[in-house]
Amino acid sequence: MLHLGIDVGGTNIAAGVVTEDHQIIGRGKIKTNRDQTAEATVLDMAKAARLAAADAGVDWAQIADVGVAVPGSVDPEQGIVSYANNLPFRNTPVAALLQAELGKPCYLENDANAAAYGELLAGAGKGAKNFVMITLGTGVGGGVIIDGRIYSGFNHAGAELGHMIIVKDGEPCSCGVRGCLEAYASASALIRQTKAAMDADPASAMWALSEGGARVSGRTAFDAMRAGDAAGKRVVDAYIDYIACGLISLVNIFQPEFIAIGGGICNEGETLMAPLRQAVAAGDYNKDLPKHTRICRADLGNDAGIIGGAGLYRLV
Amino acid sequence: MLHLGIDVGGTNIAAGVVTEDHQIIGRGKIKTNRDQTAEATVLDMAKAARLAAADAGVDWAQIADVGVAVPGSVDPEQGIVSYANNLPFRNTPVAALLQAELGKPCYLENDANAAAYGELLAGAGKGAKNFVMITLGTGVGGGVIIDGRIYSGFNHAGAELGHMIIVKDGEPCSCGVRGCLEAYASASALIRQTKAAMDADPASAMWALSEGGARVSGRTAFDAMRAGDAAGKRVVDAYIDYIACGLISLVNIFQPEFIAIGGGICNEGETLMAPLRQAVAAGDYNKDLPKHTRICRADLGNDAGIIGGAGLYRLV
Numbered sequence: 001m002l003h004l005g006i007d008v009g010g011t012n013i014a015a016g017v018v019t020e021d022h023q024i025i026g027r028g029k030i031k032t033n034r035d036q037t038a039e040a041t042v043l044d045m046a047k048a049a050r051l052a053a054a055d056a057g058v059d060w061a062q063i064a065d066v067g068v069a070v071p072g073s074v075d076p077e078q079g080i081v082s083y084a085n086n087l088p089f090r091n092t093p094v095a096a097l098l099q100a101e102l103g104k105p106c107y108l109e110n111d112a113n114a115a116a117y118g119e120l121l122a123g124a125g126k127g128a129k130n131f132v133m134i135t136l137g138t139g140v141g142g143g144v145i146i147d148g149r150i151y152s153g154f155n156h157a158g159a160e161l162g163h164m165i166i167v168k169d170g171e172p173c174s175c176g177v178r179g180c181l182e183a184y185a186s187a188s189a190l191i192r193q194t195k196a197a198m199d200a201d202p203a204s205a206m207w208a209l210s211e212g213g214a215r216v217s218g219r220t221a222f223d224a225m226r227a228g229d230a231a232g233k234r235v236v237d238a239y240i241d242y243i244a245c246g247l248i249s250l251v252n253i254f255q256p257e258f259i260a261i262g263g264g265i266c267n268e269g270e271t272l273m274a275p276l277r278q279a280v281a282a283g284d285y286n287k288d289l290p291k292h293t294r295i296c297r298a299d300l301g302n303d304a305g306i307i308g309g310a311g312l313y314r315l316v
Numbered sequence: 317m318l319h320l321g322i323d324v325g326g327t328n329i330a331a332g333v334v335t336e337d338h339q340i341i342g343r344g345k346i347k348t349n350r351d352q353t354a355e356a357t358v359l360d361m362a363k364a365a366r367l368a369a370a371d372a373g374v375d376w377a378q379i380a381d382v383g384v385a386v387p388g389s390v391d392p393e394q395g396i397v398s399y400a401n402n403l404p405f406r407n408t409p410v411a412a413l414l415q416a417e418l419g420k421p422c423y424l425e426n427d428a429n430a431a432a433y434g435e436l437l438a439g440a441g442k443g444a445k446n447f448v449m450i451t452l453g454t455g456v457g458g459g460v461i462i463d464g465r466i467y468s469g470f471n472h473a474g475a476e477l478g479h480m481i482i483v484k485d486g487e488p489c490s491c492g493v494r495g496c497l498e499a500y501a502s503a504s505a506l507i508r509q510t511k512a513a514m515d516a517d518p519a520s521a522m523w524a525l526s527e528g529g530a531r532v533s534g535r536t537a538f539d540a541m542r543a544g545d546a547a548g549k550r551v552v553d554a555y556i557d558y559i560a561c562g563l564i565s566l567v568n569i570f571q572p573e574f575i576a577i578g579g580g581i582c583n584e585g586e587t588l589m590a591p592l593r594q595a596v597a598a599g600d601y602n603k604d605l606p607k608h609t610r611i612c613r614a615d616l617g618n619d620a621g622i623i624g625g626a627g628l629y630r631l632v
Contacts, residue, residue, distance in 0.1 A: 255469025
């Protein structure tokens with residue numbers, strides 16, 4: 001049988017038909033419309049799903065079930081989205097609504113958790129029993145796999161790894177607390193850190209690399225460093241140090257087989273990963289034991305949510 | 317049947333005969349001798365066990381099995397203590413040695429994990445599925461229960477909750493890293509913070525309460541605060557804030573049903589717990605959800621390791 005995964009993002013609703021061995025064989029996409037009702041959004045999800053099935057050229061009867069990754073507070077047992085910042089869901093029975101529309105069993109999960117599950121099934125965490133994923137994007141998302149299952153606590157709201165405090169009384173975080181990992185290690189934080197370093201150093205190559213400050217991105221400091229810019233290197237070193245801080249805590253708490261890092265910043269590859277591994281190894285409380293957590297890149301990129309979503313039936 | 321729990325501490329080896337409903341009905345105790353061989357220490361453990369059986373007045377045949385809580389790196393699957401700072405164990409097959417001596421199946425666990433399991437079976441975490449325990453002592457110990465079982469990662473070295481970093485580049489920790497929770501929230505850290513505040517304020521009531529600085533303890537600042545001393549209150553407020561920092565991260569990571577706080581400092585009761593609950597509630601990333609982690613005191617005190625140890629057979 002085939003499984004349908006839907007990843008509901010702030011920009012697109014992306015659906016995929018996924019085989020038992022986690023290959024996406026057809027895709028459908030609909031622009032996310034934030035200004036419509038919950039019901040209309042569910043209809044868009046159904047439409048993306050049917051587009052994917054058509055793209056795969058499969059009969060609807062071949063689809064066994066549908067799994068949806070949603071950004072927000074999800075109760076997978078009830079099939080309810082309690083709250084989603086960018087979507088019109090407020091205690092909305094999304095699973096039941098979608099099931100009524102598509103005539104298939106529908107499962108829900110938080111998007112970061114679903115992405116971690118996707119990486120477990122088919123990506124960086126393949127075959128692992130315990131596995132932590134952290135995604136460095138606009139925010140810092142987290143997913144925790146324990147014993148091959150998504151762990152999210154008694155209220156399904158855990159694994160908010162971006163909201164560990166790494167600098168008590170530090171930078172304000174979007175959550176209202178100060179000093180969260182997200183306030184230092186997200187791509188947005190890196191851009192903030194880059195801009196601050198540029199303001200402090202009018203001679204930095206980062207100015208030219210960002211069109212005079214008009215296009216500062218998560219790449220600016222890395223590119224400047226590669227061009228030999230000292231200020232750029234300082235930004236990158238400090239940024240990696242912040243990420244390491246969070247990872248050291250995660251290693252000492254979970255001692256997972258892997259920690260996978262996701263998000264666009266991973267495109268820096270070993271420039272990011274090598275110093276990160278070194279910093280984390282130095283902070284591992286059990287550095288003398290023979291077995292250590294491996295730090296690696298997430299494999300599936302934007303497909304993690306679709307593949308994880310399509311795999312949710314395994315957890316029922 | 318009855319079960320024997322042994323808690324190997326830096327000062328005493330404490331054993332107890334424990335009923336199926338977690339009551340200790342007999343006790344035995346031997347002073348810990350750090351300057352002897354691993355074999356001699358195992359013999360002392362066996363002696364403490366036999367003393368407990370004699371104290372309970374039960375026949376040795378009524379003892380089904382023995383569970384041991386050891387401070388250090390333990391591999392419960394292999395029954396090996398890889399390393400223990402204060403004991404002569406280095407990759408020592410403690411379970412096999414003790415089993416040969418006592419003629420009963422023997423199980424091992426790290427002491428903080430065993431204590432958390434004890435609290436799950438018979439204390440603060442009773443009936444919980446997911447549960448985190450943190451002990452504020454000389455260091456800061458941690459235990460994590462997930463799905464009714466001890467979680468300690470793929471190398472059995474996880475749940476080192478005292479070694480989350482809460483202040484990047486902060487106070488040096490005994491582990492070599494800077495800014496760990498342990499460096500701020502342990503009883504030792506509180507004493508350090510108290511002494512620093514006293515040095516800064518020669519008029520503080522903490523001087524009189526500590527015999528002119530000769531007897532500064534974890535109680536000094538709390539007692540001074542109760543006597544109306546402003547410096548004492550500042551120490552207590554800051555200390556509670558540090559603990560809250562760690563607990564906020566644990567809530568956002570685990571969203572467990574309970575976090576239980578253990579260690580002598582808990583004797584402060586609501587003086588500690590009430591502001592701690594308030595601070596943690598304010599930092600919960602999911603403060604708008606209806607269900608929240610409860611922060612409570614550990615119930616079993618020094619018996620947690622014995623009761624958890626005696627219960628280890630349940631995990632086999």
